Structure formats: C-alpha cells, structure tokens
Amino acid sequence: xxxxxxxxxxxxxxxxxxxxxxxxxxxxxxxxxxxxxxxxxxxxxxxxxxxxxxxxxxxxxxxxxxxxxxxxxxxxxxxxxxxxxxxxxxxxxxxxxxxxxxxxxxxxxxxxxxxxxxxxxxxxxxxxxxxxxxxxxxxxxxxxxxxxxxxxxxxxxxxxxxxxxxxxxxxxxxxxxxxxxxxxxxxxxxxxxxxxxxxxxxxxxxxxxxxxxxxxxxxxxxxxxxxxxxxxxxxxxxxxxxxxxxxxxxxxxxxxxxxxxxxxxxxxxxxxxxxxxxxxxxxxxxxxxxxxxxxxxxxxxxxxxxxxxxxxxxxxxxxxxxxxxxxxxxxxxxxxxxxxxxxxxxxxxxxxxxxxxxxxxxxxxxxxxxxxxxxxxxxxxxxxxxxxxxxxx
Amino acid sequence: xxxxxxxxxxxxxxxxxxxxxxxxxxxxxxxxxxxxxxxxxxxxxxxxxxxxxxxxxxxxxxxxxxxxxxxxxxxxxxxxxxxxxxxxxxxxxxxxxxxxxxxxxxxxxxxxxxxxxxxxxxxxxxxxxxxxxxxxxxxxxxxxxxxxxxxxxxxxxxxxxxxxxxxxxxxxxxxxxxxxxxxxxxxxxxxxxxxxxxxxxxxxxxxxxxxxxxxxxxxxxxxxxxxxxxxxxxxxxxxxxxxxxxxxxxxxxxxxxxxxxxxxxxxxxxxxxxxxxxxxxxxxxxxxxxx
Numbered sequence: 001x002x003x004x005x006x007x008x009x010x011x012x013x014x015x016x017x018x019x020x021x022x023x024x025x026x027x028x029x030x031x032x033x034x035x036x037x038x039x040x041x042x043x044x045x046x047x048x049x050x051x052x053x054x055x056x057x058x059x060x061x062x063x064x065x066x067x068x069x070x071x072x073x074x075x076x077x078x079x080x081x082x083x084x085x086x087x088x089x090x091x092x093x094x095x096x097x098x099x100x101x102x103x104x105x106x107x108x109x110x111x112x113x114x115x116x117x118x119x120x121x122x123x124x125x126x127x128x129x130x131x132x133x134x135x136x137x138x139x140x141x142x143x144x145x146x147x148x149x150x151x152x153x154x155x156x157x158x159x160x161x162x163x164x165x166x167x168x169x170x171x172x173x174x175x176x177x178x179x180x181x182x183x184x185x186x187x188x189x190x191x192x193x194x195x196x197x198x199x200x201x202x203x204x205x206x207x208x209x210x211x212x213x214x215x216x217x218x219x220x221x222x223x224x225x226x227x228x229x230x231x232x233x234x235x236x237x238x239x240x241x242x243x244x245x246x247x248x249x250x251x252x253x254x255x256x257x258x259x260x261x262x263x264x265x266x267x268x269x270x271x272x273x274x275x276x277x278x279x280x281x282x283x284x285x286x287x288x289x290x291x292x293x294x295x296x297x298x299x300x301x302x303x304x305x306x307x308x309x310x311x312x313x314x315x316x317x318x319x320x321x322x323x324x325x326x327x328x329x330x331x332x333x334x335x336x337x338x339x340x341x342x343x344x345x346x347x348x349x350x351x352x353x354x355x356x357x358x359x360x361x362x363x364x365x366x367x368x369x370x371x372x373x374x375x376x377x378x379x380x381x382x383x384x385x386x387x388x389x390x391x392x393x
Numbered sequence: 394x395x396x397x398x399x400x401x402x403x404x405x406x407x408x409x410x411x412x413x414x415x416x417x418x419x420x421x422x423x424x425x426x427x428x429x430x431x432x433x434x435x436x437x438x439x440x441x442x443x444x445x446x447x448x449x450x451x452x453x454x455x456x457x458x459x460x461x462x463x464x465x466x467x468x469x470x471x472x473x474x475x476x477x478x479x480x481x482x483x484x485x486x487x488x489x490x491x492x493x494x495x496x497x498x499x500x501x502x503x504x505x506x507x508x509x510x511x512x513x514x515x516x517x518x519x520x521x522x523x524x525x526x527x528x529x530x531x532x533x534x535x536x537x538x539x540x541x542x543x544x545x546x547x548x549x550x551x552x553x554x555x556x557x558x559x560x561x562x563x564x565x566x567x568x569x570x571x572x573x574x575x576x577x578x579x580x581x582x583x584x585x586x587x588x589x590x591x592x593x594x595x596x597x598x599x600x601x602x603x604x605x606x607x608x609x610x611x612x613x614x615x616x617x618x619x620x621x622x623x624x625x626x627x628x629x630x631x632x633x634x635x636x637x638x639x640x641x642x643x644x645x646x647x648x649x650x651x652x653x654x655x656x657x658x659x660x661x662x663x664x665x666x667x668x669x670x671x672x673x674x675x676x677x678x679x680x681x682x683x684x
Binding site for chain 1: 395396412413416417419420423424426428431463471473476477480481483484490493494497529530567568569570573576577579580581582583
C-alpha cells in the first residue's frame with residue numbers, strides 16, 4: 001500500500017483537506033455538494049479517523065450513490081489520500097470527448113482523411129449516399145456525410161398533417177393503464193370512502209351520495225429516435241414527417257436524430273411554422289445521410305438524455321434499419337442500459353417489411369432480446385397499422 | 394459504540410456483516426441518515442435490517458414496495474366502517490355536525506400504515522423499506538418528504554411529527570435507477586456476494602451442526618457455481634437452504650453421489666434453463682473442483 005499523502009506545512013487542517021477531497025471527487029464526475037462535505041466531516045467524527053481504512057469506508061458510504069461510483073471510489077480515494085506526493089494527482093481522466101463528434105473537420109479523430117470530398121461550407125457535388133445506393137446494397141458506411149441536406153426537399157406540409165393524425169392516434173393508444181392509485185371520478189369502479197363519509201355527515205350519517213374513484217389514465221411519454229444515416233435515406237421522408245407530426249400531436253414527446261452522432265431535435269420541431277421547423281431540423285441534422293453508429297449513439301442517449309427524459313412510463317421508439325458500423329455488443333449493452341430505466345422499447349425497422357427478412361445483421365440480433373416490439377414500418381399506413389399492436393404493450 | 398462493536402453485535406445474532414456494511418450501518422445510526430443498500434437478490438439486504446432490530450432491541454417495521462403502492466397502504470387510512478357506525482350512533486343520540494366531525498377525525502379512527510407507525514413509536518424502530526425500486530416515482534418523491542422532515546401531514550388532523558426518528562434502511566435490487574434526489578438523501582452501500590471466508594462464517598453461524606469439511610465443500614461449490622453464467626445466481630439464502638437440504642439427507646461428502654447432489658440443486662437453481670445447464674455431470678465436476 002502506498003503511503004498516506006503528506007500535505008504542505010501551511011495546510012489549513014483536516015476540514016480543508018476533506019473539502020479538497022470532495023472537490024477532487026467532484027472534478028471526477030461525482031455529483032456532490034456542500035451538504036455532502038458537511039456530512040463527511042460529521043461522519044468522520046464518528047469513527048477513528050486515524051485509520052485509513054475506516055476513513056475510506058466512511059467516505060465511501062457518504063460520497064457514493066450508485067454501484068459505478070462505489071467501484072471508482074477506491075482509485076479516487078487512493079489518488080488523493082494515499083499518494084506519497086504533496087500534490088494531488090488525478091488518476092482518472094475526465095471522460096474523453098471524442099473529437100470527431102463536435103469538431104467540423106474532414107479529418108476524423110484518427111487523423112486520416114475521410115473520403116467525402118466536400119467540406120461543411122462547400123459541399124461536394126454528388127451526395128455522399130449516392131455511392132451506397134448505386135451498389136444496390138444497404139450497407140452502413142463509416143464516414144459522416146458532411147454535406148448539408150435540406151430536409152424541406154424531402155418532407156411536404158400535407159404529409160406532416162397526415163402524420164400528425166397518425167401520431168395522435170398512436171399517442172392515444174399508448175395510455176398507461178398500470179396505475180394502482182385511484183382518483184375521484186364521476187364514474188368510477190370503487191367507492192371513494194373518504195369523500196362519501198364526509199358528505200354523509202350532512203345527512204346524519206346516511207351515505208346518500210356515493211362518490212367514486214377510478215384508476216387514472218396516465219399518458220405515456222413517447223421518445224422517438226430516428227436513424228438518418230445513408231442506408232435509411234429512402235425512408236427518411238416518412239419517418240421525419242412522422243416525427244414532426246408526433247411533436248405536434250403529443251405535448252410531452254421527445255425526438256432525436258442520429259447518424260454518427262446524436263442530436264436532440266425536440267425544441268426545433270416545436271416551432272409553430274411546420275416548414276420552418278423542418279428547416280431548423282435540417283440545420284441540426286448536419287451529417288444527414290452519412291454513416292451510422294447506432295450502438296454508440298444509443299449508448300450516448302442512454303447515458304445522457306435518457307437519465308432526464310426516460311422513465312418507467314416512457315415508450316422509446318427507435319426507427320432504424322439496424323445496419324451498424326460498430327460491433328453489435330455496443331448496441332446490446334446500450335439497449336440493456338436503456339431498458340433499466342423501466343421503459344418499453346419499440347424498434348421499427350423498414351427492412352422487416354421485406355420478404356424473407358431475418359434480423360441476422362449483427363446489430364439487430366443483439367438488440368432483439370431487449371425489445372418489447374419489433375415491427376416493420378415503411379410508410380405512414382404501416383405506422384397507423386401499428387395501433388393494434390401497441391394496445392397490447 | 395464503534396462500528397466494530399456493532400459488527401460483533403450483529404454477529405451475535407447470526408449476521409456476518411462486512412466492514413463496509415458495518416461502518417455504513419454505524420453511520421446511519423449515529424448520523425440519523427437513511428441507508429440505501431443495493432445489491433443482487435439474496436445477498437442479505439433484508440436480513441441485515443431484521444438483525445439490526447434484534448441487536449438494537451427495537452421493533453422492525455417493514456414496508457414492502459410494489460408498483461402502484463399508494464398513501465392508503467403506506468402511510469395511513471381512515472377506518473371508514475368505524476366512522477360510519479359512530480356517525481350513525483351519534484345521529485341517534487341527537488348529535489350532529491361539528492361535534493361528530495371532531496370526533497371521527499381523531500387518531501382513534503386512523504389506521505396506521507408502516508410509515509406512520511414508524512414515526513409514532515416511543516423507541517426508534519428499524520424501518521425497512523424493501524425493494525424501493527419496485528415502487529413508482531411518485532412514491533419515491535413522497536418518501537423523500539417523509540425522510541427529510543420525519544413528519545406526515547393528514548389534512549383532517551394536521552401534521553404528525555416524529556416522536557422518535559426511525560432507523561431507515563432502504564433496499565433495492567437495481568431493477569431501475571433511483572432518482573438522484575433520493576440517493577443524495579441516503580448513505581449508500583453496495584452489498585456484494587460474500588467472499589469465501591465470510592460465507593463460511595455465515596454458514597457456521599447459521600448451521601453450526603454442519604461439519605467443517607462439508608462446510609468447506611458447500612461454500613466451494615456455491616462460490617464456483619456463482620462463476621457459471623446463470624440466469625439467477627444463487628444467493629446466501631439459497632446456500633443455507635442447500636446446506637440444510639444436505640444435512641436433511643445425511644450427506645457427509647458432496648462428491649459421494651452425483652444423483653443426490655443433482656437432486657439437492659433445486660435449492661440453488663431457480664429457473665428451468667439454469668437447471669438444464671447444470672446437469673449431473675457439470676455439478677459433479679464443480680463439486681470435484683471445489684473439494
């Protein structure tokens with residue numbers, strides 16, 4: 001075991017060191033506030049703080065909140081308290097920000113030129129996905145397509161109106177009827193004793209008015225993730241119209257696009273002017289028609305947005321063909337993680353409508369065990385037909 | 394009392410607690426904070442609350458969570474039948490209105506459910522909120538309110554403040570993520586499957602009549618079995634059942650008879666596919682390695 005850290009002679013004392021340790025944990029991604037620092041000091045006063053192991057256990061109980069944090073804690077503790085040096089060293093680097101996700105460059109993270117010839121400001125003449133369409137095969141491509149596509153060319157306003165109607169019907173189907181709570185209602189299946197008895201007081205204990213309660217219908221939150229990679233561009237028209245319609249019909253729906261990265265388009269699609277909404281979306285969907293990294297995109301979703309927007313009453317709708325350039329394990333683990341949030345996962349795959357289609361693409365096979373419904377959808381009519389299946393969820 | 398005292402107190406009641414768990418429990422007691430225990434099913438999360446109540450010589454109040462758990466099952470409910478009868482008899486005596494109302498909305502007519510019961514005891518009880526991950530978010534939010542102020546408000550009665558703060562232990566099987574707000578309010582410990590030495594100590598504490606050699610074999614077997622890819626990994630409770638089954642059948646050595654070993658596996662393997670996976674041969678091989 002390494003030695004206990006020797007602090008500088010001018011060090012203000014144990015309280016400051018604990019505060020420093022909390023700051024150290026915070027820098028490494030643990031969510032801790034002033035209250036935890038205070039609690040840590042109180043807790044340390046309750047054990048023999050001279051023993052490093054006792055301190056470690058105390059601080060672990062106070063400062064961690066889930067299994068992942070508890071597992072990382074030992075390394076963080078050692079780096080702060082058990083190093084021989086005076087200066088604290090960070091052993092765990094901040095989560096690595098993938099360069100090619102946020103930087104607009106024709107060079108990807110490894111420094112090689114991607115094959116697209118254009119830049120984001122001067123697109124190449126041929127659209128990137130033309131090559132993959134030309135071969136007649138649906139393959140997932142590695143590259144991001146850097147040309148900006150105007151999605152307004154793809155989606156018409158009347159389609160959105162039609163999609164809106166479909167989305168509204170689907171939303172109505174997806175009511176959550178699991179609630180065991182009951183609320184007062186004019187027509188209910190149970191007596192509302194509390195109210196009935198209160199009312200009966202005025203009639204001398206005779207319950208003349210029977211008041212009822214029933215299970216409330218709870219709205220399900222729909223979270224839609226749409227794949228807009230090259231292999232999906234044929235179907236994008238339908239799905240984007242559906243997304244736009246969905247956002248109009250359901251006030252607490254949430255929408256995302258992904259290709260090589262993930263973009264939240266909820267705010268953009270809420271724009272009152274339909275075509276302007278689509279325009280805003282196309283600005284955000286930079287990279288439309290490029291490669292697909294389904295696994296990493298979903299993983300990113302599960303780790304970031306899902307924590308805020310997905311809960312037990314959510315239905316996650318994934319619109320994708322499952323052609324992934326990344327190893328299928330990514331996709332499997334991402335969905336497993338997502339599933340832990342308690343949501344239902346529905347995967348709509350346009351390829352499933354094909355004759356003799358079997359989900360043997362690695363990604364799709366890895367995803368299947370985590371799905372509540374795996375269905376085909378190529379057109380708006382297909383989406384509308386889903387209604388009956390969704391009732392059973 | 395230091396945490397080692399607590400550890401030995403738990404040990405006297407047959408619970409072998411790890412250092413981490415003992416320190417966390419000790420802190421929960423001294424700082425009066427709720428303790429959140431997470432871990433796989435069958436690692437002894439519920440049992441620790443029971444043992445703690447024995448060691449502290451207080452009551453254990455248990456609230457089993459489930460989807461749709463609501464206030465009338467977790468906090469309080471008015472005793473409607475009794476209220477109705479009282480109103481009737483009051484009406485016959487000629488009493489009406491305010492005086493009847495004052496009478497029927499008193500503590501006498503209140504049915505206590507676990508959360509209310511826990512804060513109205515004379516001596517701090519152990520409040521076990523079991524499998525909190527099964528309850529829905531609304532309940533979690535309500536629980537936060539109770540756990541931060543230790544008070545419950547009943548509209549007809551007013552606020553009931555805790556006469557003694559309960560020792561709160563929450564358990565979760567990690568089937569869903571709990572809210573950050575709840576996690577922040579609690580101390581936290583992840584309970585792992587016990588290691589070989591600890592598990593042997595548990596077996597000795599619970600089934601002292603098992604011979605040392607067989608005990609070694611049992612623990613070795615169960616620990617090896619946990620490394621297999623099973624749907625449901627056997628927990629400590631299953632291990633104790635397994636030991637009891639072997640004792641009942643009068644087996645002195647695991648490697649003696651593969652057929653009997655296979656038949657006792659029903660205590661360890663709880664799904665059909667797990668039973669199909671661990672055949673008599675596989676079991677005999679694991680037992681041979683463990684011995």
